[in-house]
Amino acid sequence: MNARESITVNVVAIEQLTPLIKRFTLALPDGAALPAFHGGAHVLVSMQDGARWYHNAYSLLSSPHDTRCYQIAVRREEASRGGSVFMHDKVSVGSQLAISTPANLFELARGTRRHVFIAGGIGVTPFLAQLAEHPPGEYDLELHYAYRSPEHGAFVEELKSGPHAGEVHCYAYSEGSRLDLLPLFANLPPDAHVYVCGPQSLNDAVYETAGMLGWPTAQLHSEQFAATNTDGRAFTVVLARSGVELTVGEDETILKAIERAGLSVPSLCREGVCGTCEVAILEGEADHRDQYLDDAEKAAQKTILVCASRSRTPRLVIDL
Known part of the structure; x- marks a missing residue:
């Protein structure tokens, strides 16, 4: 899959739709058309709150026939990682946000009406x-x-x-x-x-x-823009290029195990949506739990998203 580019947009309108849901209208600063998309597409919204960043995926709800703006809806979730609260409390008309180009994991299936x-x-x-x-x-x-x-x-x-x-x-x-x-x-x-x-x-x-x-x-x-259950049996992950061997615990992800060892992997959403942390599998078999790879890519067992997926085999060697 191709890397997704980042786009800076202005928030040009905000509507309170329900006690918990706001609709945000986003447009380019120069008023030009945004990238085309089809129904079912989503964007990853990056929000900076001081030294902290939030990265949340939101479906595009506006018409694909009019790309002068995008619209997303955000439900306030007090128990979440903080992105929805930031959008509700700190984003106003005139704010700038960084969004990814659209990706679509939810298009209409072909061959049926x-x-x-x-x-x-x-x-x-x-x-x-x-x-x-x-x-x-x-x-x-x-x-x-x-x-x-x-x-x-x-x-x-x-x-x-x-x-x-x-x-x-x-x-x-x-x-x-x-x-x-x-x-x-x-x-x-x-x-x-x-x-x-x-x-x-x-x-x-x-x-x-x-x-x-x-x-x-x-x-x-x-x-569903939230990681599915990432728990499971403990296993060993080997970072081939780094020469590091780690135990991934029953209640942690590969990404967390790597970070616990003082290493880092680029990861934006941390929920198996954006694809930033996709790495090649060199040995072993992944237990795919992401929403980024399609069924054929999961079956091919060529790559894994370390923020959400686990291993079906006791030992997994990845290209890191």
Whole structure:
């Protein structure tokens, strides 16, 4: 994969959408067009807070047909590593941010017309761009959007008044409206592709339901900008060029083990999203837990993202 470039953008508008979610509009200082993207793409936003840096991935929710600006939505997470709180408390109109060029791990699958989107909370954002990119009739698109209560349902009014309003189904848990996955899957045509973005519990529920019904995993797609569980059995990692051999503990990542030894590896997101810490595998087999490599690249066992992935073999030799 190619390295992603950094772009300096101005924050030109901020909207408070719900008590916890803000929408940020970003544009180049000279007003030129930003790089093109397709629905499902995300950017990595880098934020400097004094001597500290935060690097968070956010889906682009604006229309791919208008690249005069990008829009992202940020949910305030008090228990996070700090990036969302920084965006809410310290970023204002006129602030400058560094973002990466767009990358896309969540594009529509080719070869079928039927695409079903399942969103939980802030996980609706990539689907907004998907819907904006494709006019009614181009594909059979369907969105199921679940959220806690009406005041937390960001974008509901926009979706209900948009061109795909007839294919948007909203579920507010506080009002007793629940997304029932079993009948949803049971009524899908066999060639449909299903996409889920939201909390881990929703992603797990979608995959478990699909598994119960024998749904092909190749027709399931998920995205979540947080590292999956990085724990596992301890193993040995060998840094071939450095001649260093380390034990990676049950509750630490390869990256943390390397840093514990006083060494460093470039890593921005630290959640298996940006690809900055990708290194070559020389010996052993990776247990891939990132969201950056595609299925073919993971199967090839040529590289590993040391911030999130582990080893399936007791010993892993990497090109560091």
